[in-house]
Amino acid sequence: MKKIIALTLLVGALSASPVLAPQLSQAQAQTSGPTTRFSVGGLVSNTLVLTADRLKAYPPSTINVQYFAGGAPTSHTFKGALLWDILQAAGIVTDPSVSNGVLRRVVVVIGSDNYQAVFGAGELSPRFGGNQVIIAYEQDGQPLGDDGFAKLVSPVDIAGGRFVSNISSIIVRDSSR
Numbered sequence: 001m002k003k004i005i006a007l008t009l010l011v012g013a014l015s016a017s018p019v020l021a022p023q024l025s026q027a028q029a030q031t032s033g034p035t036t037r038f039s040v041g042g043l044v045s046n047t048l049v050l051t052a053d054r055l056k057a058y059p060p061s062t063i064n065v066q067y068f069a070g071g072a073p074t075s076h077t078f079k080g081a082l083l084w085d086i087l088q089a090a091g092i093v094t095d096p097s098v099s100n101g102v103l104r105r106v107v108v109v110i111g112s113d114n115y116q117a118v119f120g121a122g123e124l125s126p127r128f129g130g131n132q133v134i135i136a137y138e139q140d141g142q143p144l145g146d147d148g149f150a151k152l153v154s155p156v157d158i159a160g161g162r163f164v165s166n167i168s169s170i171i172v173r174d175s176s177r
């Protein structure tokens with residue numbers, strides 16, 4: 001009985017911590033419209049819940065991107081945090097007995113409208129693909145407005161299809177499951 005109480009207290013303490021907050025449940029996750037927070041979960045050692053303030057605490061990157069949106073050439077300057085830095089903070093769980101285990105990890109980015117795009121962790125890793133994907137919170141010096149507080153921007157992409165706006169969760173998965 002004492003053990004159960006101790007475990008309950010431990011779980012309670014971890015839930016209250018800003019770093020080890022639980023992944024947003026379906027009930028808590030925003031299901032449409034502009035978001036104010038998103039979770040980073042799945043195969044990570046620390047599930048994160050990121051708000052605008054927490055996102056701005058990461059070293060900022062500013063990038064100019066040109067891409068096609070609905071067929072029209074588009075150009076914007078975005079400021080945000082590197083997705084790789086966020087994944088490092090969460091800690092992608094890999095199998096140390098597997099060669100280059102990180103290359104088997106898939107990063108699923110989901111919007112509040114359930115729009116989804118995936119990235120291989122190897123595309124994002126500075127040791128492999130080095131695609132400097134950012135989770136932007138500013139476009140041309142302004143907040144994102146209807147695009148929520150966080151929008152993914154992939155500077156190497158030709159079209160904006162993977163630029164998921166209104167991010168509600170990011171989930172790390174294994175390639176085979």
Ligand SMILES: Nc1nc2c(c(=O)[nH]1)N[C@H]1C(S)=C(S)[C@@H](COP(=O)(O)O)O[C@H]1N2
Nearest residue numbers: 068069070111113115160161163164165166
């Ligand atoms: N959540 C969400 N993000 C999305 C979409 C969407 O339908 N839902 N459409 C994508 C498509 S098809 C494009 S072209 C870009 C448009 O980005 P823009 O607002 O920067 O032009 O957003 C992408 N991100």
Ligand SMILES: [Mo]
Nearest residue numbers: 069070160161
């Ligand atoms: Mo698009």
